[in-house]
Amino acid sequence: MFNREKIVNEAGPNLRAIIVDDEELARLLLREYVESTPGIEVLAECANGFDAVKAISELKPDVVFLDVQMPKLNGFEVLELLDGGAAVIFVTAFDQYATKAFDANAVDYLLKPFSLDRFQKALERARQRLGNQLPPATELAAAARPPKQYLERVVVRDGARVHIIPVGRLDYAEAQDDYIALHSQGKSYLKQQTISSLEAALDPQRFVRIHRSTLVNLERVARIEPYAKDSRVAILTDGTQLPVSRAGYDRLRELLGDTERRA
């Protein structure tokens, strides 16, 4: 106890924390632990992912206790939508894939129910990592997904607004420098992510990389037409034309051949 307090004092001002959990009792327990630990205070409590994204961007806490399973936005999606800066401690009851991903990426986490001692140790580690860059959220989420399971929706933040795009409504994605533009039902959304990591997260039977910088929803492809020597264009159901590289054409043909054989 003595040691811990000493470290807290050296660290200077209080750590400011936000608690995110959809269960009231779980928040209650975290608040109790925070209150019994010197050098940390609770800024806000949030019961869902939307509120969490909003509160974290507005209040800019030092530490976020983040539940994994929540309505609307889960813990990983909340992490994706944050600008960074806060140290995140994930809290989960049971999720073998998520805990494996946390261990592999040196992300702090607490398994419910946890003791005050365990809580303080996690906090200590988080304090030491304060200011460190978290691993990219999309990669962490991918590592936490059970094998053979793919992304079901993409979350994008546009200022204070959060958009949830179910993958079925995603028409295509284009790489633009460090961003990808996600096109869905005539609108487009910018997200900071590499096209390769998005491709890896989506079902390869539904989304195909037709070009180095283009990923398309197979269901939206109406036809492929020759364009110039050695190149083709894919024409989508809404008339959009997308360039198809030679390798992309091979992948497309293989996939369409596959579906034909299955049907």
Next chain:
Amino acid sequence: MHPLLATRGRVTLYLLAWLPFGALLAYLLVMTGGLDWLPAAAISLPLALFYALLCLGPWYMCRVLPLAPSQVPKLLGNHLAAAIVAALIWIVLAKGLALAMGRSYFPRFDSRFSAQLPLLFGLGVLLYLLSVALHYLLLSVETSREAETRAQEARTLARESELKALKAQINPHFLFNCLNSIAALATVDGARAREMCIKLSEFLRNTLKLGEQPSISLGEELALARAYLDVEKVRFGKRLQIEFDADPLCDGCRVPSLLLQPLIENAVKHGIVGLIEGGTICLQARCGNGRLHVMIQNDFDPEAPAAAKHGLGLQNVRDRLRSLHENRARIDTAVSDRHFRVDLELPCGAHV
């Protein structure tokens, strides 16, 4: 033991099958060797039967030397050597028989017969090799049949263990969240913490007890569902509303144990958990004319893709019903605006 020697009937059939060969042998001896019919027949019959027994020999060798492309020279060498040995034994016996016959009833038979020994030897080698081929055929048929049986058994076992796993499983996510709720309540409301401990224990005990039995009464199944929802109610508070409407007359119906449990857990997991403001789970049971009808409905967030994952638990219930009742049970699901609904209809079974 050779499978042909396993029963007396098989041995008889096998030896009878060799009689035409005996006749053929006699015919050959008459035609090529100029022997008389009677001695030719007299020597051919025992020779054929004896060789029939020798030709069972390859069974043992074929089992030790399985067919493999890389083993061809070794296989050929071994079987050819065995064929030569068998044919030599055969002609030695033939010579002995011929000598004995020559001395008694058929004078000068031996010398005329002996001229036929090379023919007999060649025939013996060919027959033996033919028998080797037939044995390999027999063995391959046997192995494939055994493999089929094993695969069948494996499938049955896998199915059983799968059903068992589906039934008695206590969802760890649920369990740890409950323990966390208890931990939270312990300092602020000791009495409620204790109450939840007791409810959780009751649910766990009943799950373990009822899961052991193949079928239980609907009353027991519903009590378990209620215990489960009571515990969840502590976790979710106002977010979880429960409407129970079960006709007490149906309590005696026999149902497969823990049939409803995965559906109720789904209603919480894929329904209530995804709703910020929570929602209602309705459970209704009606019976009549020997049929039981159970309806479970929950609110869900139509935007949450997780709603699609109702799949696995539902499929398990469907599989169990099919394996127990075949066409006499049905399960239907319906998705409307904000509700997910499962309808079960099955034979009410004997009243307890």
